Amino acid sequence: MKKILLIFSVILFAMGCSNKSENPGEISKEISKKIEVLSTRKVKKSLKNEETVLIDTRSYDEYNGWDIKETGIQGHISGAYNLPASSLEHEGIEAFLERKGITKDNKIILYGDDTSMAEMLSENGYDVYLYEAGIKEWNKKKYPIEKLPRYESLVPVSWVKKLLEEKDVPEYNGKPVKVINAGWGKKGKFHKDGHIPGSYYVHTGWFEVGPLWNRVSDETIKTELEKLGITKETLVIVYGEDPMPAARFAIICKYAGVEDVRIINGGWKAWQEAGYPTEEGIEYPLPVEEFGMKVPGNPDIIIDLPEAENYLKSDKSDLVSIRSWKEYIGKISGYDYIKPRGRIRGDKWGMGGSDPWHLEEYRADYGTYMRPYNEILKMWEDLKIDTDKNIAFYCGTGWRASEVLFYAYVMGLDKVSLYDGGWKEWSENPETEDKILKGEPENLNEEKY
Structure with missing residues (x-):
């Protein structure tokens, strides 16, 4: 099991295909004819019944609080579940609902920009309704909306791409950035085979050591971060083929005292699914002379x-x-x-x-x-x-x-x-x-x- 702000060195010549979880389709008029559409008043009344469940079919990132479509709304309707319409491409809907404790005994109300899930649920015997007005109308009436408390620390791939293209993005204060691809392996083969352009490789073995695989000494952590060009004021954005090594490195950075550490939600897989440009090979960052504080800054x-x-x-x-x-x-x-x-x-x-x-x-x-x-x-x-x-x-x-x-x-x-x-x-x-x-x-x- 042991097993940046960086400017692109190459021009991003291809936008790639859009991320379906972040750019869902328009509401289908045909589906709307088959499924009953509820008003905001009826939705609010229905939610008083414990058997009624509200499902947000937008992306995980929008649900968490990212205003990807620039609507001025952050988060989701209070109490709503999240099941992106894009999930339907990967596995049966029933398994997803069962995991959330939702059965055919529930009254299911869907909202979001993609209602393809409604027809599928209806055809499979679920009692399903549409809330077409959705979160915009809900917010307009000043009804409760929630978000992930520190959503800004779990970033969407679309946000990272815009940041790397030097476009204006929310939740960014202009600090130097390092995007880090963390995993296990001294030679970084998986990074060489393909990674987010401009990102650097980190072997987690530089920060943990056997036989216990605890973190290395504080002085070694400081030295390794300096080699990576990371100071306490660097915005460190981490991803990986798997979230585990990314999180391992992220926690080490927070322990050391890096003030702003974030993880890409969905990681490398989400970047690929979005059809964004990738690059191969491996480059090493310019080191810095001083991390900027004694390690650990957050013991x-x-x-x-x-x-x-x-x-x-x-x-x-x-x-x-x-x-x-x-x-x-x-x-x-x-x-x-x-x-x-x-x-x-x-x-x-x-x-x-x-x-x-x-x-x-x-x-x-x-x-x-x-x-x-x-x-x-x-x-x-x-x-x-x-x-x-x-x-x-x-x-x-x-x-x-x-x-x-x-x-x-x-x-x-x-x-x-x-x-x-x-x-x-x-x-x-x-x-x-x-x-x-x-x-x-x-x-x-x-x-x-």
């Missing part, structure tokens, strides 16, 4: 074993495991370089994915986008994870937990951190190796340290 975002133990002893803190269920109950360790199996006594399971290399429970309905944040909050509520507490996330060695930590940050949580050592350190340390549990817990997330 509390990463904790180590002693602090992790204190979290378990405190009623005001939780240590949350971001691992697969099989890892958590000790059926597997999940890694060929970790022998012990089980979980940390007294921790809480925060779900994860099917194995150590996947994080489906925190990803959107397809691809590499962040899962809609209200779904993550509901998941944590069901798991008895109190977001008012101090929360430290851990996994095997830090990648999965880093991704979830970044999501927690953009969700507006401030008392969150990464337990860097994770299961490997805890299970192999003589002082804590006996403080583990195996098997299914009798009462999930109620075990004591």
Whole structure:
């Protein structure tokens, strides 16, 4: 598993095809004839019924708060689910709805610029309606609208492209920029094969070291960031083939003291799907002489074993495991370089994915986008994870937990951190190796340290 502002060096000669999730089609008049269209008054009245669900069919980025179409509106109708119409190209609609707890017993109201989903739902036996006036009318009437608290830290590919083309973009203050493609591999083969033009490669192994795969020394972090031309005032935008290594590097940057660190929502896959220009090869940035402060500038975002133990002893803190269920109950360790199996006594399971290399429970309905944040909050509520507490996330060695930590940050949580050592350190340390549990817990997330 261990496994910028930069000017384009080449002219972007091709705009490519448009991102379907950001430029959805017009409302179909034929569909409107088949599906009942509700007024704003009727929608508001319907939402008083618990069986009614409202679905925003716009892109994940618009839902989060990005005003991509420059309407002056940021976010989504309060309480709405998010299921982009573009999702229909990837998998069956029923699986997506089931994941959100939506069934044929629900009354489904759709809004957005693309209503192709309405006909499909109707043909499959769902009770579906259209709110054509949508969020513009809702906003005009000053009804509640929500957004991801720190949406600006999770950026759309369209925003990145405009930034690189030196066009005016919102949520940017003119700082120097570095776009970083993070992954595992000293030679950066996947970066050489194709990447966002002008972006630089980072091997996560420059910032973490075995056998525990904890972060390297503070002085080494500072030196490596300076080699990359990054100072505390650089706007660092990270992406990757997978969000995990991107998040791992992003958290290291925040720990070091970089003031503005962002992740591209959807990463490399989203850039490709948008049909944007790419380039091959590898170039290295000009280094800087000084990062600009002593590292770490933000030490509390990463904790180590002693602090992790204190979290378990405190009623005001939780240590949350971001691992697969099989890892958590000790059926597997999940890694060929970790022998012990089980979980940390007294921790809480925060779900994860099917194995150590996947994080489906925190990803959107397809691809590499962040899962809609209200779904993550509901998941944590069901798991008895109190977001008012101090929360430290851990996994095997830090990648999965880093991704979830970044999501927690953009969700507006401030008392969150990464337990860097994770299961490997805890299970192999003589002082804590006996403080583990195996098997299914009798009462999930109620075990004591």
